[in-house]
Amino acid sequence: xxLSCCGAVNEMRGRTxxxxxxxxxPNVGKSSIFNTLTGTGAVTANYPGKTVEINVAATRLADLxxxxxxxxxxxxxxxxxxxxxxxxxxxxxxxxDVVIVILDATNLTRNLYMLLQLLDMGxxxxxxxxxxxxxxxxxxxxxxxxxxxxxxxxxIPTVATHGEGLETLLGAAVEAARASRGGGSxxxxxxxxxxxxxxxxxxxxQVVSRLSADIGRMxxxxxxxxxxxxxxxxxxxxxAQFTEIVREADQGPELLRVxxxxxxxxxxEHGEEASLRIIRERHGLAGSIAEQVQSRGRDRExxxxxxxxxxxxxxxxxxILAAALAGIFAFLFVVGDFLARAFSSLWALVLSPLxxxxxxxxxxxxxxxxxxxxxxxxxxxxxxxxxIPYVLTFYFLLAFLEDSGYLNSVAFLTDRIMHRFGLHGRxxxxxxxxxxxxxxxxxxxxxxxxxxxxxxxxxxxxxVPCSARTAVVLGALAGLAGWQWGIAVFALMxxxxxxxxxxxxxxxxxxxxxxxxxxxxxxxPSLKSIAVxxxxxxxxxxxxxxxxxxxxxxxxxxxxxxxxxxxxxxxLAPIMEGWLGLPAxxxxxxxxxxxRKELALQLLLxxxxxxxxxxxxSLLDFMVPAQLFVYxxxxxxxxxxxxxxxxxxxxLGWRRAAGIVAFTITLALLVGGAARWGLRALGIx
Amino acid sequence: xxxxxxxxxxxxxxxxxxxxxxxxxxxxxxELAVSPASATEMMERLVDKGLAEKSRDRGIVLTRRGRxxxxxxxxxxxxxxxxLVDVLGMDWKDVHEEACRLExxxxxxxxxxxxxxxxKTDTCPHGHxxxxxxxxxAEPPARRLSSLKRDQGGVIAKIAEEKRDxxxxxxTLGMMPDAPVRVEQVAPFEGPLLVRVKGxxxxxxxxxxxxxxxxxxxx
Numbered sequence: 001x002x003l004s005c006c007g008a009v010n011e012m013r014g015r016t017x018x019x020x021x022x023x024x025x026p027n028v029g030k031s032s033i034f035n036t037l038t039g040t041g042a043v044t045a046n047y048p049g050k051t052v053e054i055n056v057a058a059t060r061l062a063d064l065x066x067x068x069x070x071x072x073x074x075x076x077x078x079x080x081x082x083x084x085x086x087x088x089x090x091x092x093x094x095x096x097d098v099v100i101v102i103l104d105a106t107n108l109t110r111n112l113y114m115l116l117q118l119l120d121m122g123x124x125x126x127x128x129x130x131x132x133x134x135x136x137x138x139x140x141x142x143x144x145x146x147x148x149x150x151x152x153x154x155x156i157p158t159v160a161t162h163g164e165g166l167e168t169l170l171g172a173a174v175e176a177a178r179a180s181r182g183g184g185s186x187x188x189x190x191x192x193x194x195x196x197x198x199x200x201x202x203x204x205x206q207v208v209s210r211l212s213a214d215i216g217r218m219x220x221x222x223x224x225x226x227x228x229x230x231x232x233x234x235x236x237x238x239x240a241q242f243t244e245i246v247r248e249a250d251q252g253p254e255l256l257r258v259x260x261x262x263x264x265x266x267x268x269e270h271g272e273e274a275s276l277r278i279i280r281e282r283h284g285l286a287g288s289i290a291e292q293v294q295s296r297g298r299d300r301e302x303x304x305x306x307x308x309x310x311x312x313x314x315x316x317x318x319x320i321l322a323a324a325l326a327g328i329f330a331f332l333f334v335v336g337d338f339l340a341r342a343f344s345s346l347w348a349l350v351l352s353p354l355x356x357x358x359x360x361x362x363x364x365x366x367x368x369x370x371x372x373x374x375x376x377x378x379x380x381x382x383x384x385x386x387x388i389p390y391v392l393t394f395y396f397l398l399a400f401l402e403d404s405g406y407l408n409s410v411a412f413l414t415d416r417i418m419h420r421f422g423l424h425g426r427x428x429x430x431x432x433x434x435x436x437x438x439x440x441x442x443x444x445x446x447x448x449x450x451x452x453x454x455x456x457x458x459x460x461x462x463x464v465p466c467s468a469r470t471a472v473v474l475g476a477l478a479g480l481a482g483w484q485w486g487i488a489v490f491a492l493m494x495x496x497x498x499x500x501x502x503x504x505x506x507x508x509x510x511x512x513x514x515x516x517x518x519x520x521x522x523x524x525p526s527l528k529s530i531a532v533x534x535x536x537x538x539x540x541x542x543x544x545x546x547x548x549x550x551x552x553x554x555x556x557x558x559x560x561x562x563x564x565x566x567x568x569x570x571x572l573a574p575i576m577e578g579w580l581g582l583p584a585x586x587x588x589x590x591x592x593x594x595x596r597k598e599l600a601l602q603l604l605l606x607x608x609x610x611x612x613x614x615x616x617x618s619l620l621d622f623m624v625p626a627q628l629f630v631y632x633x634x635x636x637x638x639x640x641x642x643x644x645x646x647x648x649x650x651x652l653g654w655r656r657a658a659g660i661v662a663f664t665i666t667l668a669l670l671v672g673g674a675a676r677w678g679l680r681a682l683g684i685x
Numbered sequence: 686x687x688x689x690x691x692x693x694x695x696x697x698x699x700x701x702x703x704x705x706x707x708x709x710x711x712x713x714x715x716e717l718a719v720s721p722a723s724a725t726e727m728m729e730r731l732v733d734k735g736l737a738e739k740s741r742d743r744g745i746v747l748t749r750r751g752r753x754x755x756x757x758x759x760x761x762x763x764x765x766x767x768x769l770v771d772v773l774g775m776d777w778k779d780v781h782e783e784a785c786r787l788e789x790x791x792x793x794x795x796x797x798x799x800x801x802x803x804x805k806t807d808t809c810p811h812g813h814x815x816x817x818x819x820x821x822x823a824e825p826p827a828r829r830l831s832s833l834k835r836d837q838g839g840v841i842a843k844i845a846e847e848k849r850d851x852x853x854x855x856x857t858l859g860m861m862p863d864a865p866v867r868v869e870q871v872a873p874f875e876g877p878l879l880v881r882v883k884g885x886x887x888x889x890x891x892x893x894x895x896x897x898x899x900x901x902x903x904x
Binding site: 425 | 707740741742743849850851852853854855856857858859861862870871872873874875876877879883884885886887888889890891892893
């Protein structure tokens with residue numbers, strides 16, 4: 001479910017007494033706080049064309065209804081990256097009563113940077129000093145009262161994973177919101193910051209206050225959103241968005257000339273661009289504030305840090321990665337398989353007879369009734385058997401890996417290999433996930449920043465055999481023709497993924513972006529946070545996949561029950577028989593398999609029974625091992641299932657999705673044909 | 686030329702600034718063996734003269750003029766040492782005290798005639814670089830961050846990047862000229878580097894680490 005950010009926040013404002021935005025650096029426990037406060041009722045919203053989302057939900061404090069906007073975690077509020085842009089726009093559009101900044105108590109210096117930026121922009125700010133317990137463990141003591149005095153805002157120590165301090169935090173935010181509503185709008189915020197201590201160097205402040213006066217005069221007090229001081233700093237920082245807004249004002253061009261000469265003055269005096277100078281001053285101020293309020297004992301290395309060091313060191317990291325990947329795969333297989341069985345038998349025992357009974361009661365034993373049964377019965381059973389169990393298990397794993405911080409270690413170790421494919425380290429996890437189910441894996445490519453990277457990663461994911469395709473390879477090929485045939489398919493797919501990656505990197509315009517990623521020490525994730533995260537994503541998947549599976553099943557049911565499907569097999573003969581050397585009806589099963597990849601196998605058996613009678617013991621009566629090999633190969637490569645296509649379309653746009661589908665069909669026919677003629681040339685089959 | 690006392694202060698501030706800690710009058714007094722009170726008093730004179738100022742993040746810093754005066758003094762000191770050793774044939778271990786007196790009295794005319802007699806003018810006999818008239822020293826050459834090994838570190842000299850977006854993004858993380866960095870780990874197969882900046886650790890891809898030039902820590 002996707003809403004526009006503005007719409008979602010405004011709708012929330014109508015239902016609540018206050019709206020607070022949660023801002024902070026990545027991985028400071030911001031989402032933990034959001035999830036703990038709001039539970040599972042969050043709505044996800046995004047800006048058109050942006051993949052970074054914000055979450056909106058409501059909570060209560062005593063009899064007050066409070067709306068919370070969870071902004072993406074960022075290091076600053078510039079306009080230079082998508083996450084920063086969305087975070088900033090979320091604050092500007094959402095116009096929250098208070099911005100709650102979550103600070104990581106273990107790294108106060110870096111975290112104070114964004115808080116200072118928000119204070120500069122004139123927003124009412126309340127700070128949460130999160131991970132307070134972690135800081136203590138590391139031997140860092142923070143004078144909370146002192147920090148609050150220096151910044152001139154309330155500062156509340158919190159431990160989000162245990163829910164400590166969160167009510168106090170909300171209470172402080174409500175107080176601040178009431179105070180700011182009483183104190184007039186922030187458009188007339190003073191040119192000097194509220195707290196005299198949060199000032200930059202004297203010469204910078206001089207330029208800023210002079211410029212603030214000019215802004216007040218030239219824009220007639222209509223500084224957009226951020227107050228005159230905030231606007232003065234943003235313009236000196238050469239902020240693209242605000243420079244454009246000002247340019248359109250009456251005296252805008254003149255004001256920009258004043259800004260430029262002020263920026264030149266700073267550059268002359270400091271020997272670096274004004275924007276960089278302001279960034280430097282802000283870092284300096286953050287550092288000096290942090291120094292005043294924190295005392296460091298001996299810097300203790302925690303167990304989690306030692307463990308983390310092991311996972312990033314080349315000698316130990318690679319074996320740990322291999323073990324972790326095997327673990328992920330095993331967990332997906334075991335838990336996913338268990339859930340699949342449990343769901344399927346539950347469905348077959350309880351719901352399926354009910355639905356069939358209802359349909360027959362309503363429509364009798366007609367062709368129409370049979371078609372209807374394909375939809376809600378066979379269709380939903382299909383997603384219960386394949387999609388849902390693996391998707392749910394995978395989302396759980398993904399949330400765990402994300403929250404624990406291990407994903408970053410993995411990205412660090414595999415960055416080099418992924419570069420060959422035009423990707424970087426963060427793409428390894430979606431690729432591995434593809435072996436469980438392609439659908440969540442493709443959604444997982446959201447961790448990548450550019451559309452180019454997401455397209456390459458999604459194309460490669462589609463070539464990774466998911467659990468359903470693995471079932472066909474194992475069941476139809478390895479089981480009947482011998483394990484070496486199965487291994488050959490997997491090996492060939494590995495080669496195809498690598499070759500396609502290198503080729504796509506060459507063919508697609510642009511280049512891979514560089515990796516700049518903060519590395520976090522491991523943290524014990526909170527089960528509640530993982531559960532909420534898993535549910536958010538899973539809910540999304542259900543909304544996308546279910547209607548498509550239902551519709552697809554109905555359409556295929558109609559073709560099957562009316563017999564139309566058999567007429568369609570005629571045109572397939574030249575390709576199936578002439579080029580791939582397979583029985584034409586096998587082509588039909590491949591078409592059915594668009595719905596569910598393992599359906600191919602079941603239908604093939606059914607067809608074999610129809611054709612050769614009930615004495616048929618195995619597919620080997622129907623096809624020789626070489627044919628089965630070609631069949632399994634084509635089934636593995638060509639078009640992913642309908643749910644994958646749908647998710648490709650939603651995530652990358654339908655044009656790119658169509659491109660990927662066409663690519664896989666071509667590749668399947670080429671590789672399938674090559675395998676057939678190759679095997680024949682070798683005298684096999 | 687400023688008075689010898691002022692010059693000694695400027696030199697001390699210049700040298701202590703290399704420590705990259707916040708410089709206060711206490712440390713300054715200690716360096717010059719005077720009381721904090723007289724250091725404070727002198728500091729006010731320097732500010733009045735426009736030679737030094739107080740900055741938020743680094744404490745006492747020199748202005749452009751103050752820095753120029755300090756470098757002039759250092760140059761006269763080291764040129765004197767060179768002259769005493771190379772031309773007058775004194776032992777290099779003994780020349781420091783002599784040069785401490787000469788540095789305050791050399792006129793620009795005498796200085797340039799002394800320099801004319803020297804063949805080697807880039808370092809003093811003790812190996813310290815001699816700044817030229819524009820205050821430039823032959824600084825240790827910068828290296829690419831990507832060429833550093835595990836546990837090596839330095840100070841960012843420059844970031845060779847045209848794109849403002851990336852420059853500003855790195856700057857907000859604290860990766861900007863003069864910031865200390867240290868390499869914590871290097872991934873296998875020419876992979877990314879783990880770099881420690883401002884109390885946080887980042888994974889930097891090669892292509893970005895190659896653009897960051899680092900000068901190794903001065904001793």
